[in-house]
Amino acid sequence: MISVKQALNIIENESRPLSNNIIDVRNSVGCCLNQEVISKIDMPPFNQSAMDGYALNYDISLTTYNIIGELKAGDDCSKINLKKGESIRIFTGAAVPKGANTVIQQEWCNNNNNILSFNKMIKDSLNIREKGEQIKQGDTILYKNHIINPASIGLISTVGINNINIIRKPKIAIVITGDELIKTTDKIQNAKIFESNSSMLYGALNKYGYNDINFYFTKDNKKQTELTISKAINENDIILVSGGISVGDYDFVKSAFDQLNVKEQFYKINQKPGKPLFFGTKNNKYIFGLPGNPGASLTCFYIYVLKCLSLISKKKYPLKKIKVNLISTYIKKGGRAEFVKVKVNNNEAEICSHQSSSMLLSFAKADALIFIDENISKVSNKDYLDAYMLL
Numbered sequence: 001m002i003s004v005k006q007a008l009n010i011i012e013n014e015s016r017p018l019s020n021n022i023i024d025v026r027n028s029v030g031c032c033l034n035q036e037v038i039s040k041i042d043m044p045p046f047n048q049s050a051m052d053g054y055a056l057n058y059d060i061s062l063t064t065y066n067i068i069g070e071l072k073a074g075d076d077c078s079k080i081n082l083k084k085g086e087s088i089r090i091f092t093g094a095a096v097p098k099g100a101n102t103v104i105q106q107e108w109c110n111n112n113n114n115i116l117s118f119n120k121m122i123k124d125s126l127n128i129r130e131k132g133e134q135i136k137q138g139d140t141i142l143y144k145n146h147i148i149n150p151a152s153i154g155l156i157s158t159v160g161i162n163n164i165n166i167i168r169k170p171k172i173a174i175v176i177t178g179d180e181l182i183k184t185t186d187k188i189q190n191a192k193i194f195e196s197n198s199s200m201l202y203g204a205l206n207k208y209g210y211n212d213i214n215f216y217f218t219k220d221n222k223k224q225t226e227l228t229i230s231k232a233i234n235e236n237d238i239i240l241v242s243g244g245i246s247v248g249d250y251d252f253v254k255s256a257f258d259q260l261n262v263k264e265q266f267y268k269i270n271q272k273p274g275k276p277l278f279f280g281t282k283n284n285k286y287i288f289g290l291p292g293n294p295g296a297s298l299t300c301f302y303i304y305v306l307k308c309l310s311l312i313s314k315k316k317y318p319l320k321k322i323k324v325n326l327i328s329t330y331i332k333k334g335g336r337a338e339f340v341k342v343k344v345n346n347n348e349a350e351i352c353s354h355q356s357s358s359m360l361l362s363f364a365k366a367d368a369l370i371f372i373d374e375n376i377s378k379v380s381n382k383d384y385l386d387a388y389m390l391l
């Protein structure tokens with residue numbers, strides 16, 4: 001059995017970035033940019049008023065100006081040229097005409113029958129956003145490997161670009177196995193449980209911006225398990241199979257992987273929860289056999305699947321790792337590394353109850369997973385430990 005560190009190293013070495021794709025910039029939030037973005041325009045594209053007020057041909061010797069007209073946002077001012085003693089009513093975002101060298105906000109102005117005077121000291125160069133003051137034509141505004149955030153989308157749109165080249169978003173399969181599982185919309189039945197891993201993994205994927213998700217379901221039957229996993233591999237980049245990866249007589253996932261020539265990268269990690277985790281590859285596809293126990297499944301998602309997804313999408317692994325001070329004692333059984341659910345308050349971590357891999361009750365309220373190495377047998381008050389923040 002390999003260690004947590006070895007498993008993470010294998011994922012790191014095997015996960016290669018996906019191909020690239022040109023998409024509508026509006027759909028690119030969270031994606032890794034695969035091009036430089038160069039602006040074809042100045043921004044602002046013209047001298048622009050930053051206030052509602054009056055644009056003037058300012059001259060230190062004058063105290064009043066004639067108001068010759070009005071310019072609102074979007075009005076063409078190319079035929080206007082203010083001369084000495086002239087001003088024009090102007091609004092925020094409007095183009096400042098030739099001959100205007102300052103904009104005075106309306107709160108400082110008095111308009112008396114189109115003669116403008118002022119109740120404050122005025123001067124030139126006020127309230128004009130200069131053409132190109134933010135971006136000059138030909139400037140590189142974003143670089144390759146930048147992760148697109150909402151401001152980036154605004155910035156790219158600002159310079160009139162609709163489509164951009166990004167690292168493709170992964171297509172993700174969630175494959176659910178288990179004869180005991182019924183839909184949450186079904187009536188509860190004897191010996192059956194509501195299937196919850198598909199919605200849990202769907203939510204986890206969505207939280208980190210992965211939303212191209214397909215669902216597959218199979219009974220615990222060798223042929224159907226093989227066919228379903230085969231279809232999921234053909235149709236997706238990353239395949240998350242839930243359950244059926246242990247050694248029970250009705251666990252057919254491992255034999256399906258073997259049958260389908262999935263190359264085993266690792267199977268079983270010296271950890272709790274999630275010992276039976278499988279990771280394999282086939283033709284640039286990444287295949288995880290997640291334990292069916294919900295707590296184990298989600299832990300493996302956070303630590304391993306999310307790592308692989310980040311690498312193939314060229315994104316930063318999103319879980320922040322911080323050091324926390326433990327304020328409780330925890331005795332480990334056996335020599336496995338453990339991921340333990342904790343509540344965190346001002347870097348102080350309190351261990352939650354109900355740590356079992358089959359349970360989600362405390363996981364649902366936990367802030368972080370602390371990592372306890374395999375060779376540590378007990379952690380106690382004031383111990384300083386690594387925590388993966390789940391927020």
Ligand code: AMP
Pocket residue numbers: 176177178180181193194195196197198242243244245246248290291292293294358
């Ligand atoms: P398995 O890994 O298939 O042996 O399943 C381990 C435990 O997890 C069993 O108690 C299952 O009933 C439970 N389980 C497996 N898959 C799911 C699922 N999709 N939703 C909820 N519980 C599950």
Ligand code: MG
Pocket residue numbers: 177178179220243244292
């Ligand atoms: Mg099962």
